[in-house]
Amino acid sequence: MKKTVIIYGSTTGNAAMAAETIAAKLGGGDIKEVAKASKDDLENYENLILGSSTWGDGELQDDWYSFLPTLKSANLNGKTVAVFGVGDQFSYSSTYVNAMGELYDAAKAAGAKIIGATSTDGYSFDESTAVRDGKFVGLALDYDNQDSLSVDRITAWANQILPEL
Numbered sequence: 001m002k003k004t005v006i007i008y009g010s011t012t013g014n015a016a017m018a019a020e021t022i023a024a025k026l027g028g029g030d031i032k033e034v035a036k037a038s039k040d041d042l043e044n045y046e047n048l049i050l051g052s053s054t055w056g057d058g059e060l061q062d063d064w065y066s067f068l069p070t071l072k073s074a075n076l077n078g079k080t081v082a083v084f085g086v087g088d089q090f091s092y093s094s095t096y097v098n099a100m101g102e103l104y105d106a107a108k109a110a111g112a113k114i115i116g117a118t119s120t121d122g123y124s125f126d127e128s129t130a131v132r133d134g135k136f137v138g139l140a141l142d143y144d145n146q147d148s149l150s151v152d153r154i155t156a157w158a159n160q161i162l163p164e165l
C-alpha cells in the first residue's frame, strides 16, 4: 500500500471508530481528524480515505466545513480517493449518508481517481445523494441500526480497495 491517510469528521465517535477499524483492516495508514488536517496532508499522501458522519438535514459533520474549501481547491490529479459515510438509515431515511456524496463530489471535482463503490443491498432507506448509478459511492455504515454488520462491511471494503491503494 502506498502512503495512505484516513481523514474523518465525527461528533459522537462513530466515524472515528470506523476510521480506526478501516486502518486496522487495511493493515496501515495514518489517521487524522479533519479538524487537524492541512493542505500538506492532501499533497503528502498518495491515497486519501475521506469519511464523515451525516448531520442536520443531510449535511457534513461540522468539522468538515473549514476543510472543504481546501479539499475542493486541491489538485488531486494522480491521487486515489475512497470515501466512507456514517449515518442512520431509519431515522434519516431521505438523507442517509448524504455527507459521503458531498465528499465524493469534492474529491471528484479536485481530479482524484475514486474507488470503493459498494452495493446498497442490505440497507433500507428512501433516498441518498451518496448513491450514484445504483451504488453507494463508497462504504456506508450505520452504527445506530446495524452495528453488528459494521466490522464485516469494513473488512469486505478494505479487501476491495486494498489492491488499488
Ligand SMILES: Cc1cc2nc3c(=O)[nH]c(=O)nc-3n(C[C@H](O)[C@H](O)[C@H](O)COP(=O)(O)O)c2cc1C
Pocket (backbone or CB within 6 Å): 009, 010, 011, 012, 013, 014, 015, 016, 052, 053, 054, 055, 056, 057, 058, 059, 061, 086, 087, 088, 089, 092, 095, 096, 097, 098, 143, 144
Ligand atoms: C440531529 C441529528 C441529525 C442527523 N442527520 C442525519 C442525516 O441527515 N442522515 C444520516 O444518515 N444520519 C443522520 N444522523 C445520524 C448520525 O450520522 C449517526 O448517528 C452517526 O453514527 C453519528 O456519527 P459520529 O458519531 O461519527 O458523528 C443524524 C443524527 C442526529 C442526532
